[in-house]
Amino acid sequence: MTSLSLLELRHLRTLAALDETGSVSRAAKRVHLTQSALSHQIKVLQNHYGLPIVRRQGQNIELTEAGKHLVTLARRVLEEIQATERNLAKMSEHASGSLRIVLECHTCFDWLMPLMDAFRQNWPEVELDLVSGFHSDPIQLLEEGGADVVIGSEQVERRGIVHHPLFRFEILAVLAPEHPLRAKKILHARDFDGETLITYPVPEERIDLIRNVLKPAGVQPERRTAELTVAILQLVASRRGIAALPSWGLKNYVEHDYVTARRIGSQGLWSDLYASTLAETAARPYLRDFLVTARNTCFATLDGIIPLEPAEQ
Amino acid sequence: MTSLSLLELRHLRTLAALDETGSVSRAAKRVHLTQSALSHQIKVLQNHYGLPIVRRQGQNIELTEAGKHLVTLARRVLEEIQATERNLAKMSEHASGSLRIVLECHTCFDWLMPLMDAFRQNWPEVELDLVSGFHSDPIQLLEEGGADVVIGSEQVERRGIVHHPLFRFEILAVLAPEHPLRAKKILHARDFDGETLITYPVPEERIDLIRNVLKPAGVQPERRTAELTVAILQLVASRRGIAALPSWGLKNYVEHDYVTARRIGSQGLWSDLYASTLAETAARPYLRDFLVTARNTCFATLDGIIPLEPAEQ
DNA sequence: CATATCAATGAATACGATTCATAAGTCTCT
DNA sequence: AGAGACTTATGAATCGTATTCATTGATATG
Known part of the structure; x- marks a missing residue:
């Protein structure tokens, strides 16, 4: 099929990433390229179609109408490609x-x-x-x-x-909303002194907070364990102690003021x-x-x- | 969307061309690349998927099962792209x-x-x-x-x-199946001497056969005109003369022995x-x-x- | 107002797709 | 069978261009 289009799948992949992240630099990380590369890609597309595809919205960017058209195309196409690549994979050995x-x-x-x-x-x-x-x-x-x-x-x-x-991902400290430590924006090792740490029932070496932060600082809080994440959160909320959990699962609880999340160390614990x-x-x-x-x-x-x-x- | 795929639209475009032409070199012309480029592309894809995509079938090639999967993908994807590019075009000026x-x-x-x-x-x-x-x-x-x-x-x-x-495209001479000239594989200017030439009702300069072949050779056959292609073919079939028509429209008539087609000049008239x-x-x-x-x-x-x-x- | 983070841009770079040159395979015709 | 006209395949050289680098100007945040 002839086509005067310079569009390539790489464009569609970055478009999808742009839409999902709302930011050129975050999208760049996602597709393992530099921010500059994506900026250039966008420019080429905009010149080619004679239409703006993204609009600067403060720090970040936002897709224009045209950009949204391309993104829905990207979604569909990338999904179709993955589907047929799966089919191909099934045709080869080790399927x-x-x-x-x-x-x-x-x-x-x-x-x-x-x-x-x-x-x-x-x-x-x-x-x-x-x-x-x-x-x-x-x-x-x-x-x-x-x-x-x-x-x-x-x-x-x-x-x-x-x-x-x-x-x-980042591991955040989780406190009850009324906890005295809520006053601090960032928690350090000695803030955990005298607190009870609520964790999953795994050895100390498996818990990043202990291995990378508390142990090096010689802090050794009491420990209490729970199997499920919700159980840990419940204990935290009822002021039985502090926990350290991945940031992604906390969003809903934090927004509803069920618990409070704080960064651990100035760089954060990752x-x-x-x-x-x-x-x-x-x-x-x-x-x-x-x-x-x-x-x-x-x-x-x-x-x-x-x-x-x-x-x- | 992350993807370990090295597939690009360029691959899909050549896949589609390969399927339509059944030949690497013809497909290469279609996408304006060399035969070598396409050969390399195919090899890359086959290595990547660990599957043969084309199979050599005598002179030409044939798509394998895997190749056909990719082609149906290509068709769908390329069509979707053209559709949204049309939408984008409508959003710009001059729509x-x-x-x-x-x-x-x-x-x-x-x-x-x-x-x-x-x-x-x-x-x-x-x-x-x-x-x-x-x-x-x-x-x-x-x-x-x-x-x-x-x-x-x-x-x-x-x-x-x-x-x-x-x-x-090639312009072929069209004869009645019983015409004496059918014996020749290739017709030359003087073969038209004494024949009646059936053409569309346009000036001589518009008729490639006359302008490029007959006139230079000083041959000037009688002319007779008809408006429609079928009318011309009908006249030819009923032995009222010879015509010169694009090869593409003749296939059906030739296959049914309604008329016979012959090349004009050793290189053909294009x-x-x-x-x-x-x-x-x-x-x-x-x-x-x-x-x-x-x-x-x-x-x-x-x-x-x-x-x-x-x-x- | 300083600092951090963002996007945009021109020039330099590096990568990889394409071409070139060639070999090897296939068919046709005599 | 052999010549000729086609193919496709392949390694090396080349070229184009996507990407990075280095920098600037914007925008938010404390």
Whole structure:
């Protein structure tokens, strides 16, 4: 089909990112390019169509009418492409197998559930499971063949294991709205002295706040555990202690004044999330599709997360 | 939307061309690239998906199952893109106006009619017309504002006029199946000596066979005219003379042995078709869309035509 | 008002798609 | 069978252009 169009999928991908982030620089991170690159892309498109596509709105940008047209196109097209690429993947080898997921991070339930539903639809032949219970060395599970993916935040170098970066997120301190510490904009290690820390029932080394902030400062608050995120929040709200949770799940509770969130340290406490697999299973098409849609749905639904550079391979 | 895909629209465009032409080199002409470029593109895609996309079938190629998946994707996507680009075009200026078409070439009716129907649907605001009758200087009509496009085969340099190349086609001699000349594979100028030439009712200079072949050789056969292509074919079939017509319209008649077609000269007699407009109207979005879909539908429906390089601008 | 963060832009760069040159395969015709 | 006219495939060279770099001007925030 002939076409005088200079439009390419790369444009559509950045358009979609622009729409989702509302900012050129955030969109740039999302598509792993510089802000400048996206600015140039936008300019080329606007010249080509003779129409503004984005409008500066204060700090950020906003799509114009024309931009929205292109975004709906982008959505449809990118989805169609992913669908047929899935079909192609199914035609190649390794199109079936198992995807047994180990979660190091309890809060990941939030985004994992809808993701697993979608995946089950797209890959009915793949045996999808969540392997439950606590595991001291989840990576070993991979090597023993007891699991296929570990979702966690530590990136330990080990032969035959590859870590696929998902995203970076901030961990915020969660307080009851009446808590005295609410006065401080930023909490530091010694602010936790004498407080009760409410966490998931996992070893200390697995809790970023303790490992990276409190322990180095020699602060050792009391601990109390709960299995579910809502239970932790409930305890916090009823003034039984402080918690540290990913920012994305807090938004609703904070907005309704159920709890208050505060940054930890002047830079904030950040953690990276990886999906780790055997090098061998990393090549499986359904695994790659799982990772792509995982990132997509996370970016779409989780606020305040930051893309990570894809692993060089 | 994140994507590990290296797929780009350029790939989809060549896929579509590959499917329509069944040959890498013909597809290359269609998308204005070299055969080598397309070969490389195909290889990249096959490596990426780990699947063959085309299969060599003797001289030409054939799409595999995977290739067909991609082609249906390509069709859908490219169509969607054209649709939204039309929408964008309508949002810019010059989105309405008139498109009055002058035909220098009678046979163009064949492909112009469905094209005009499609155009009318897409651009209801544009006043679409076929200006009828014979015009000695159709380009002048453009300058006088009596028409907007001239579709013809001569490319006369004139200030303020731009010629948009459509395609190149071959003109074949058409004989009655029993005609003595059927024995020759190729007809030359002197073969026409003493024959009756059946043409459209236009001046000699407008008839490529006469202007480029017979006149230079000093051959001057009798002439007889008919308005419609079917009428000409009817006269030929009933042995009233020979005609010279574009190859594309002949296929059905030749296959049913209604008439016989022969090449004219060892290289064949070829003619280029252009759409000419004022430079000013060339910028109008609906005109550009008209040209794009004209080329597309011609390539899709007309056999044996060859793309021309787009005019440099 | 200083600082941080944003988008825009021109020039330099680097990457990769395309071309070039060539080889190898396929069909047709004599 | 062999010549010729077609194809497609492939590695190396080239060229175009998308991206980055470096900088500026805007906009918000404390």
